[in-house]
Amino acid sequence: MHYTWPKKKLCRREGINLFGTEKYDLSKSKRGPLKTRKTWEFGQQLRKKQLAKRMFWLSEKQFASYYKKAIKSSWEWTTWEKMLRLLELRLDNVLYRAWFARTRMQSRQFASHAHFKLNGVNVSIPSISLKIGDVLELRDKLKESHLYKSLLEELEEFSKQNKGKVTNCNWIDVDVKNLKIIVKALPEKQDFEQIIDIQKIIEFYSK
Secondary structure (H helix, E strand, O other): OOOOOOHHHHHHHHOOOOOOOHHHOHHHOOOOOOOOOOOOHHHHHHHHHHHHHHHOOOOHHHHHHHHHHHHOOOOOOOHHHHHHHHHHOEHHHHHHHOOOOOOHHHHHHHHHOOOEEEOOEEOOOOOOEOOOOOEEEEOHHHOOOHHHHHHHHHHHHHHHHOOOOOOOOOOEEEEOOOOEEEEOOOOOHHHOOOOOOHHHHHHHHHO
C-alpha cells in the first residue's frame, strides 16, 4: 500500500506514530495530533477502522477482507478474536513482533524482497498467514549483510539485558543467534495491539 497523504499528517490525524520512526514521533513535534470535531457513532467507528488499517499498512480492500474471513470463522472464536489473530499472524507482522524489523513498513519490505524462508522455502508474500509450528529464518546469503549484522548485535544486546528475551510476544520464540522465529501458539487477547478498538471496527463493517 502507498499513502498519498503526507505521513506526518496521517500520524497527526490518528493521534499516534503510525510509522514507528523518530521522525513521526508526535511527542517531539511542535505540532501534535489534529483537533477532532465531535462525531456521531459512525464517525467514531470510521476513525478506529482507519487507525488500525494504517497501523498494519493495509489498503481498504485488504483490511475489509480480514473482517470477511473472521465472520466465516469457526464457532469457538468470536469475530473480533479471529480478525485480530489474522492480522497478528501475517508474515510481515510476525517479523515486526520479533523485532527483526524496526517498523511494519520495514518488515513489509523485508518480506516482499524474500529475505526470509518459511519452513525452508523462500517466500515473498507479506500477507501469508502463519500457523503454529511454522519457522521463519533469514536466508543464509543475507546473514553476512551489514543490515542484519547490525540487527543481530542489537538483538543480542537486548537479549542480555532482558534475560534472554527480545520480545514480549509469548506466542513466538526467537532464536537470536540464528535469526529464526518459531510460532509456538496463537496470539491471545493480551498479545493484540491494545490501541485498536476492534469492537468499533466490527460495528463499522457489520452495518
